[in-house]
Amino acid sequence: MQLFIIDFNTRASIYGIGTYRKTFLKAISAHDDVEVFLVNVFDAANKLLKIQVNEQYTEIWIPLPETTWISAFSDKNHANKRKYCQRISDVLHRFIHPYTSPVVHFNHSNFSILANELKTRLQANIVFAVHSLNWYFQYENEPAKFAASWKELEEPGNTIFKHCADPEEQRMCDAADKIICLSERTYGFVQRVYQIDADKIIKIQNGLQVPVLHSDPIQLRPRYGLSPDTFVLLFAGRIAKSKGLDFMLKGVERFIATYPDRKIKMLMAGNGDYDPFMSNYKSLWQHIIWAGVLPREELNELYQLSDVGITLSLFEQCSYTAIEMMQFGLPVIYAKCSGLDEMFEDGTTGLGVTVEYGEDFRMSEEQICQHISLLYEQPAFRKALGARGRSAALINYNLSARVADTKQVYQVLNEHYENRLYHTCA
Template identity: 25%
Template sequence: MAPPNSPPIRALILAMEYTPNIAGGVGTYVYELARGLVQEGCEVEVVAYTPGEPAVLREPRLTVHLVPPSRESLSQAAKLSLVGGLRLFNEDLLRAARERLREAKPDIIHFHQWHTHRAARALGQEAGVPVLGTSHYISEPAERWWGQTPDPEILEEERSLYDGSNPIISVSASMSRLIQETYGLSPALLHTIHCAMDAEPFRKPSHSPDDYARLRATVATPQDPIVLYTGRLHQMKGISAIFGAAERVLAKRPQVRFLLTGGTDSRESTKMVQELSQRYAPLLHRIKLLGKLPREHLGLLHRIADIAVVPSLYEPFGYTVIEAMASGLPLVVTDSGGPAEIVVPGETGLIVPVKPGAPGGPREVDVDAFADALLELLADPARARRMGETGQRRVVEVFNLPRMVAANLAVYHQVLRAPARPAPHAVAHEARS
């Protein structure tokens, strides 16, 4: 908790995403956190990447600076790796953030993911301001669990992120364990804070029952149960398990409809979707790919669906889980990562196992258990509705924005009271060079 009568904190947040419109989870978190901090009386400035034109968004006590890569960075980035390009963009971010320091010095600098840690650390050292990071994802060992070899340069960035220079917040207990086991970060520097959000846009219907009925009629008849997936179409998300489970479910309940929203983000994921569409071609009249949709449209789909699924091979937290729960949907999720910390089995949904592969090799969702869980909920709609109602209450009580903001503020105050931890010279030098 904040010390009594403590003055409002001035926070500078550095991130590669702001709002869910760029990629998803990190942008959602930063967007929700910034607004939540303002509601608690903080002064917040956000400096974040944009692929478009530079912009400054101003609200009371909140200013967001959207920074595109400089022409110099863009010209050099074509010759560099992904990580090399991000390191270069940290220079652009650092220059933009320095401008903010000339106007007002923050009390704390809060960066998100390794993508911005170099700029944040250099800025903190220059200004004598404590630096804190939030980790939303970990490449090692998680990427090996869906058959991907982590990029060595990304692993170098992760080692730097978790080197003990700064306190780190992780978004789930699962993530915290992986960080400790993989990189040996001291528990004293590691804080677990679940993600949260303003549930009201998902909790309250935004349209009339007739509007939802008309929308539902575009994809299913009133008698057809709808199973909904929202998220990226990526190997880590267990997309192949959705198709495999759908085949088993449709063999027994042919009236079920499966709706999948989201886009692919790589050649590999595009190829995966194409191969699954070919393999399960006879089922495509019951499995509909809707493409990527704005976050505000997801609530519409939640209102016409009966069950939501998140069968990820690993999920650091899972905003899609609490969005579906906030809308009153029961969930079927896997036991790998954050969703298993969100869903209470038998009360707000069902949890199915991810089966381990060879040591260090790919894992796979237990498709039979996944299909059985879906059939269990489809067979008892009244129970499924009760789970959805319980899940909605759980999101409001446990994954609410004031709780997440209070937890972040408690860490801020702890960091501000702690003795200064100088950033390693090498990191500061690299961020300037």
């Protein structure tokens, strides 16, 4: 079987999709019966086609054409876009075995022209993994419109989705032979909003390799200027309003006011728009450590030396941050929103915070404060919650199992092609 994974650099490459690509690529390339190609498109770094044969997969960089290019995301300049997609098709054709149908795996929704080109010219099987939904990013900084779109989704029997449907995402779903969704909520969204048949969609959650735990994480704290008796809270991810940071910081502010004489630190690991949060929460300056984007080894150490993890995103699919927190045995306070509420059992593997959608969305800082206080006051419960979360993560987010599920999707598509080819020849 030949597998071509289409990739290009975006903000998402730093976070969810980037993690998915790196972990999945390494795991699927270890399968001897899969010949893997990583195809970097819209490459602005190289002026010439570049091919590099690695030990387990082949990487291809296809440069942008010399003609004026608008954007990978633009609906303008279709002629140039189509010519570039034909160029990609010509390049990939060199590597395809005769009388076979390659699998082409897309992780972005902006490639319907390329997907249809590869289906037509190369007889490719198209797999589209839905890591994010365009309506979410369209409204992530417009809370009122976000809430309006959420109401559309929640309204029983609604068939008009003026806030939610995205034309390019629709075209990508139509072009795909199989659509992988990371959560039940997204599965329902794709089926309902884009009118995709259920047999074309499959839910496969993210998976990660099980990490090695430090024997005594408290020993890691001096490296980061933290004392053993400090109560450490951790956020990891993009610094943005849509991550629920206003609600989180207000809850933390209330918690610190409840215990004014205790040593408390809030670690913020990730990049983004720091300025509004730094200016709006001056009372927390002595308690917050803005760590920025960290190397993987250091982030893993923060997971282990912290006491509580907090992830209050308003929309997720299958959060890698949540998986990592659970795998490291960190008790998690999470938003009971799409995606995250599927990953935790409230009170058993995490503590959920209710999300209210009205003219705007909101979470109770009082409830956030109560959850932090409970975990602070009851170390035994804190430890047990983290242990149960870790056990759940090792079962539900096993990388080998999730890769095997995805490979099965590829194999079924290949079998369908072989059956069509057999009947055609017969």
